[in-house]
Amino acid sequence: MTENARARWVFWAIAAACFAAAAAGLLARAAHYMADRWAHEATGVAIVRVLASDSPEQLAQAELVIAAAPPVARADIVTAERAAALLEDWGGGEVRAADLPPLRLVEVEFDVDAPPDSPQRLEAYLARRGLAAEVIAPADVTTLATRSAQTMRRAALAGAAFLALMMAAIIVLSARALALRQTQLITALADLGATGAGAARNVGDEAASLGLWAGIAGAGAAALAAFGGIYVTQPSAGVLDIVLGAHWLDWIPIIATPLAAAALAALGARSAASALHARAARLA
Amino acid sequence: MNTVPRDGLIVRFEGVWAGYDGPDVLEDMEFELAAGELAIVSGPTAAGKTSLIHMLRLALPPRAGHATVFGEDIGRLPEVRRAKLKRRIGYIAEEPVFVEDWTTFENVALPLKMANRRPGDYADDVRDLLAFVGMAEAEEELTRRLSFAERRRIAIARALAGKPDLLLADEPAAGQSPEGALRTFRLLAEICRVGAGVVIATQSEHLAEGLDATHWHIHRGRIARDDGAYEHAETYS
Numbered sequence: 001m002t003e004n005a006r007a008r009w010v011f012w013a014i015a016a017a018c019f020a021a022a023a024a025g026l027l028a029r030a031a032h033y034m035a036d037r038w039a040h041e042a043t044g045v046a047i048v049r050v051l052a053s054d055s056p057e058q059l060a061q062a063e064l065v066i067a068a069a070p071p072v073a074r075a076d077i078v079t080a081e082r083a084a085a086l087l088e089d090w091g092g093g094e095v096r097a098a099d100l101p102p103l104r105l106v107e108v109e110f111d112v113d114a115p116p117d118s119p120q121r122l123e124a125y126l127a128r129r130g131l132a133a134e135v136i137a138p139a140d141v142t143t144l145a146t147r148s149a150q151t152m153r154r155a156a157l158a159g160a161a162f163l164a165l166m167m168a169a170i171i172v173l174s175a176r177a178l179a180l181r182q183t184q185l186i187t188a189l190a191d192l193g194a195t196g197a198g199a200a201r202n203v204g205d206e207a208a209s210l211g212l213w214a215g216i217a218g219a220g221a222a223a224l225a226a227f228g229g230i231y232v233t234q235p236s237a238g239v240l241d242i243v244l245g246a247h248w249l250d251w252i253p254i255i256a257t258p259l260a261a262a263a264l265a266a267l268g269a270r271s272a273a274s275a276l277h278a279r280a281a282r283l284a
Numbered sequence: 285m286n287t288v289p290r291d292g293l294i295v296r297f298e299g300v301w302a303g304y305d306g307p308d309v310l311e312d313m314e315f316e317l318a319a320g321e322l323a324i325v326s327g328p329t330a331a332g333k334t335s336l337i338h339m340l341r342l343a344l345p346p347r348a349g350h351a352t353v354f355g356e357d358i359g360r361l362p363e364v365r366r367a368k369l370k371r372r373i374g375y376i377a378e379e380p381v382f383v384e385d386w387t388t389f390e391n392v393a394l395p396l397k398m399a400n401r402r403p404g405d406y407a408d409d410v411r412d413l414l415a416f417v418g419m420a421e422a423e424e425e426l427t428r429r430l431s432f433a434e435r436r437r438i439a440i441a442r443a444l445a446g447k448p449d450l451l452l453a454d455e456p457a458a459g460q461s462p463e464g465a466l467r468t469f470r471l472l473a474e475i476c477r478v479g480a481g482v483v484i485a486t487q488s489e490h491l492a493e494g495l496d497a498t499h500w501h502i503h504r505g506r507i508a509r510d511d512g513a514y515e516h517a518e519t520y521s
Contacts, residue, residue: 184381188391191375
C-alpha cells in the first residue's frame, strides 16, 4: 500500500471515530433534554388547595394570584365537572358533579425550566401575597422523578465520555500507525540533522492537519444526522429554528471533536516519530 | 550568523577519544580541517571512518580530548546549540535513505522544508542542485525508480540543499562503477570552491588522485596525516 493510500485509510478511520464521538455527544445532549422533559412531566404539576375561600369569587381571585406566581405557567380551577371526570377515570364508577362538595382546588402547571422545589417556592410566594393556601405535590414522586432524570443525564454523559475516550484511543493509534510507516522520512530527517523534537514536530503537524480535516468531516456528518433527526421528529421546525434554538452546549460535540482529533492525531504521530528518530539516530 | 574561526579551521580534534556503548573506537585523534579544504580519510573496513564521520556530524560525542567544530566545543554543546550547528553540516550516508514515494525534487527539497522555506522560494535552488549533480531530467522521477548511482547523486544534492559549511560523505564510491565513483568524487571536490570544508571517508583513496586534497589514514581507531605514500603498515605497527 502506498503512503497516500495509507493516509486515506487513516483519514477515514479518524473521520469515523469523530462521527461516533460527536454523535455520542449529541445523543447525550438529546438524553439531557428527554430527561428534562420527563422530569417536568412528572414534577411540573401540583394542586393548590386554597384555604378560607368559600365563595367562587374568592377562588377566582386566588386563581389570578396563583397564575401570576413566577414558576407557574398555567393555573386552572378544578371545577366539579373536572373533578368528577378525574374520579371516574380513577375509580371507574359514575360520579355526579352535583354530588361533590366545593373543592377549592387550583390545578397548576409549572414552567418548563422551573426548579424541582417549585411547589415550596409557590407556597412561600402565596404566603407573602397573603393567600392562605397549601401546595400539594407528591414528594416521593417528585424526588424519584428528579433523581431518575439526573441518573439518566449522568448515564448519557458517562456513556458519551466513555465512547469519546475509545474514539480518542483509536485516533491516537491510527495516527501513530501512520507515523510508524514513515520510517524513511524520519530517518532522512535524522540524517539531515533534525533533532527528535524537530522530526516529531514535522510529522506531528501533518498528522494534526489530517486529524482536523477528518474531524470536520466526521463531526459535520454527525451534525447533519442530528439535524435530520430533529427535522424528522419535529417537521414544523425550520432549519433556522433548530440552529437558533440550540443551547451553546449542544455545539460543543461538533466544535470540540475536530480540535480534539487534531490534537490527538498530533500526539500519536509525535510519539511514534520520537521513537523512530531515536532508532534512526542510533549509531552503533 | 555562520562564522568560521579566525584560524580558518572549521574542525579541530586534539587527543580525542570516542566510542559507543563498549570500548573506545576512536583513540587519541588529531584531526583538522580548514574552510575550503577537501580531506580524504581512507582506511580498511571497521577502521573507524564512519565513527569519525558520526563525530563530525555531532551524532557521536567525544569521551575525552578537545573537539571543536566551527569553534564550538562539541563535547559541551547544549542541545539547542547542537541543533543549530547541525544545520551547517551536510551528510551523505553510506546508504542514503529517501522517502521512496517522493519525487527526487521533493527529497532534495526536504532540508529546505525543514528550514520552513516556502516551495516558491526554493524551487529554482532545487532545480539548480539537480542540474549540478546531473539529474535535472529526473526532477519528477520517483526516488524508488532511481539506480544506485543516481541515488548517490541525489543524496549529494540533498546534502547541499542546506548550503552546508561542512560536507561529510561516507563511502560515496561504494557500489558505483569506476566512472560513477570518479564523477562523485569530483562533484564533492567542487564544493570546496565555495568555501565549504569537505570530508570523504573511503576505502577507495585512489579515486582522489589528482584532486587537491589532504589525505588522512585511519586504522584501528587511530588517524594520521598521510603525506602521499599509501603504505600504512609501519605507521600503526
